Amino acid sequence: MAISSQGVAIVGAAETDKVGKLPDHSTLQLHLEGALNAMADAGLTPADIDGIATVANPGPVQIAHSLGIEPAWMDGTAVGGTSFLLHVRHAAAAIKAGYATTVLITHGESGRSRVGAPPRPMEPASMQGQFEMPYGPLGPPTTFTIPMLRYMKEYGLTHEQLAYVAVAQRKWAAANPRAMFRDPLTVQDVFDSRMIAYPFHLLECCLVTDGGGALIVTSADRAKDFPKPPVHILGTGEAMDSWMISQMEDFTSSKGFRQSSRAAFAQAGITHADVDHVMIYDAFAHVPIYGLEDMGFVGRGEAGAFIAEGRTEPGGELPLNTNGGGLSYTHTGMYGMFLIQESVRQLRGEAAAQVPGVEVGVALGNGGMFATSGTLVLGSHT
């Protein structure tokens, strides 16, 4: 088997000093702190950066200007929480095309404290404003969750299996000092937490936190110039389904997850057996279930039992969401950056809950409510 590389690597990666409740940090500060930490991780200064990517608002112009960067290439792709995985993909293409040599990708979000955060508009003349908002949704907990009962009817997944996703991830969080929640959890604890949007209890919904992080991407042939071992970009994919949850093509499977992952695996030239570590965007407990099936790690309807059998938790054959995930570690709102950060840590061998011998990792990001998807296959060597 021939694993291929894109000739591009992540050579700097860092999160903000803290994640969690940070009412003393604005959205912009979180971006800049993450950026400064990532540049320090790579031994670079803003003078070395010639490409910038981040989600609109604050957007690439404000971030670059604030840091004194004069980019020759910028990307403001903002398609929800997976955007940062797409930024990595786009940065790899830009570097290969010669548009930039060294790209900074930033995330910062005052998701909990809402300091200097952009408003969340609800335009009554938009399609969502006309065809969804009148029915009383209130944010992701009430819409992202709608497909699950259909999945449960089609495949017989139990409420216990759904709850166990949170239990399994809490076991990883227990080993991560930065995780917001670390105490052991039982299925009964999940059932005893208050109902948010049936069938989802509070502990089956992600945290809402403040934080940020950033990445430095450059060509792999420069990798020896940096203090940390490079994390090679082996394969990438991006895809979409519907921006309105009511129009999702198949309520039991994410078209975006399937398409972006198929593309990334094919480009990397890997099979599922090559994968040592997996990160799946877990805004809610069902998303890793969809992700494992849509990426093809298990068959249709099998992911709930797979997780409940302990096969993704510490000691299991497929370590999943080893930082504790959005359910226990942190979730700023656009969580994708943290998927990449944990993938990089695992591949460098510096994670809090380090899995032995990780050489290939996969990160699957979600944007909106199953609306957009990004997949990265990353490797410790080419």
Place this chain on the structure above:
Amino acid sequence: MATPSKAVPQPTPDTQPYWDGAANGELRIQRCRDCSRPYFYPRPICPKCHSTNVEWFTASGRATLYSYSINHRPAPGFADDAPYAIAVVQLDEGPRMMANIVGIENTPENLILDMPLKVTFEKRGDVMLPQFTPAGEE
């Protein structure tokens, strides 16, 4: 402080036939004249065969309950309804749309997937809003 009111949809030129239909007690959606496939939400092109030869028609108003969540944290104006289901219904013609399920207490025991539903209309601001209610034994 004024009681917050429920979100009111604001029709646009491309969706006006839908809201005009609702004002007359009709659920109007579009279909493709070339491949004859019905579709929703309103747009000027068939999402399947990409023909722009499309038309509006009045759907049967019959549907089944496709999936839902029961929201325990009410949106503005929905406090008296909570907990309430935010449902997606599948029209007999095929397309799916969001709706509330009215005329029945919104509990998991009452709301059985694939149960038959029929359209009804609720006055919301200046528009009539399509909703769905159990079709019962018909």
